[in-house]
Amino acid sequence: MKRDIDGLMQERGIDVAVVTGAVKGNATMYYMVNGVGISHAIVIKKRREEPVLLCGTMEREEAAASGLKTIDTSKYNILEMIKEAGGDRLAASVKYYQTIFEEFGVKGRVAFYGQGDVGRNWEFLKALDEGLPDVTVTGEFIDDIFITARMTKGPEEIDRIREMGRKTCEVVGHIADFMKSHKVDGGKLTKDDGSTLTIGDCKAEIKMALARRKIIEEVDTIFAIGRDAGIPHSRGNDSDPIELGKTIVFDIFPQEAGGGYFFDMTRTFVLGEASQEILDSYKTLEECYDAKASVYQTRTCDFFEARGIETPRTDPHVRNGYVHSLGHGIGLDVHEKPTLSDFSGNTDTLVPGSVFTVEPGLYYPDRGYGMRIEDVYYVHEDGTVENLTNFPRGLVLEV
Numbered sequence: 001m002k003r004d005i006d007g008l009m010q011e012r013g014i015d016v017a018v019v020t021g022a023v024k025g026n027a028t029m030y031y032m033v034n035g036v037g038i039s040h041a042i043v044i045k046k047r048r049e050e051p052v053l054l055c056g057t058m059e060r061e062e063a064a065a066s067g068l069k070t071i072d073t074s075k076y077n078i079l080e081m082i083k084e085a086g087g088d089r090l091a092a093s094v095k096y097y098q099t100i101f102e103e104f105g106v107k108g109r110v111a112f113y114g115q116g117d118v119g120r121n122w123e124f125l126k127a128l129d130e131g132l133p134d135v136t137v138t139g140e141f142i143d144d145i146f147i148t149a150r151m152t153k154g155p156e157e158i159d160r161i162r163e164m165g166r167k168t169c170e171v172v173g174h175i176a177d178f179m180k181s182h183k184v185d186g187g188k189l190t191k192d193d194g195s196t197l198t199i200g201d202c203k204a205e206i207k208m209a210l211a212r213r214k215i216i217e218e219v220d221t222i223f224a225i226g227r228d229a230g231i232p233h234s235r236g237n238d239s240d241p242i243e244l245g246k247t248i249v250f251d252i253f254p255q256e257a258g259g260g261y262f263f264d265m266t267r268t269f270v271l272g273e274a275s276q277e278i279l280d281s282y283k284t285l286e287e288c289y290d291a292k293a294s295v296y297q298t299r300t301c302d303f304f305e306a307r308g309i310e311t312p313r314t315d316p317h318v319r320n321g322y323v324h325s326l327g328h329g330i331g332l333d334v335h336e337k338p339t340l341s342d343f344s345g346n347t348d349t350l351v352p353g354s355v356f357t358v359e360p361g362l363y364y365p366d367r368g369y370g371m372r373i374e375d376v377y378y379v380h381e382d383g384t385v386e387n388l389t390n391f392p393r394g395l396v397l398e399v
Contacts (some may be wrong), residue, residue: 004152005045005149006048009045013109015109016107016110017045017145019043020041020043020112020114022039023040023041024039024259025115026259027333027336028146029043029115031332033066033068034065036062036066038055039059040055041063042055042073044104046105046106050068051068052069052071056074057072057073057074076100081095094132107135111144112138150331150332150337151337152351152353153331154353157355161262161263161330161331161355161388164215164254164263165376165390167254167263168252169389169390171213171254172391175205179202179397179399180271180398184244184399188242188243189241189399198239199224200239203236206221215254217255218254218262219253221254222249222250223236223248223249223251224236224249225242226247227365227366228240229268229369229371230364230366230369231363232323232324232363232370244399245271246270246271246368247269247270247369247370249371250266251264255334263388264330264357266373267391268395270395270396270397271397272397277367278395281371282371284307284309285360297325297340298342300322301322309322319363320363321362321364323361325340326359327340328357329355329356330355330356351379352382354378354379355378356377357375357376359372371395375387376388376389
């Protein structure tokens with residue numbers, strides 16, 4: 001949580017944290033400015049002091065809504081600095097930050113965060129480090145202070161994620177009803193004009209359902225049938241017909257409009273009747289879920305391997321069976337800490353405030369099917385775990 005940032009800075013020897021770049025698509029900036037509707041900004045966070053937000057004149061009122069102390073960057077006159085530097089934009093940028101840092105007493109180890117072009121940032125940070133004798137420019141390669149702070153959520157964040165879950169479950173239920181409302185002809189669903197209902201038609205309906213609830217699809221939703229359902233991140237082929245008896249993996253991970261919090265859930269559907277092989281595989285998947293083996297990747301591998309199913313532990317290149325990690329944290333990024341993966345150096349733990357997904361799946365593309373179940377969970381202060389995904393896990397949809 002944000003209250004942890006000062007302690008993390010102390011632990012890691014960071015005197016000042018500077019966040020730069022756009023707000024949208026930049027989770028760290030969004031986090032620090034409390035999601036206000038501005039385009040670009042600079043946030044300066046000195047250890048044991050409140051952060052300061054610097055942005056342009058045109059966005060001063062939106063910036064004020066952040067609740068932070070705001071500074072109008074026009075006072076620094078970057079255009080005059082460029083002129084004085086003879087058009088050298090890099091030298092002017094160093095002067096710009098030098099002026100700001102002197103005003104706010106920024107010294108010592110200064111770590112930079114945010115987003116931007118890799119090469120441009122490298123050139124700028126190198127020049128800044130060389131040009132400011134009282135500043136040592138640094139950064140963090142993985143699990144930086146903001147990613148670590150975001151690993152646990154406060155009550156307001158949980159409320160927003162819970163509301164995203166409610167809306168997402170509504171969309172999934174709507175799409176299930178949408179498919180069931182169509183007639184069957186020759187083992188396929190058909191539209192009123194007699195043409196076949198396709199994956200593309202369902203995806204178009206998903207987009208409409210999301211828009212009606214004012215949530216967005218940042219990345220194309222996974223809606224894949226048959227063999228494609230057996231490839232975990234196949235988005236599905238728009239031209240494929242919706243056929244009876246085939247598994248449909250529906251993995252939806254929408255975001256609040258404006259770049260806010262995500263939700264993430266997966267359901268597997270079969271229209272009409274499922275084969276005995278699919279029913280047996282799905283029963284195994286549900287048994288894994290209900291046995292709470294989902295708490296740890298190693299236990300999940302134990303569960304499946306005991307039933308003769310391949311896992312990433314038996315074969316790192318596995319393509320049939322259980323082929324991926326168990327789950328991940330979720331928040332301002334669809335994938336964030338904690339990570340429910342079994343790899344060297346992973347010390348993530350589930351603690352009060354953790355919000356994470358559990359998503360075991362079984363995949364058999366050569367047999368023409370795949371399946372996955374995914375719910376979002378929240379750990380309360382008393383250690384109890386709440387499932388934020390209020391949607392049934394039934395496999396077969398009657399048509």
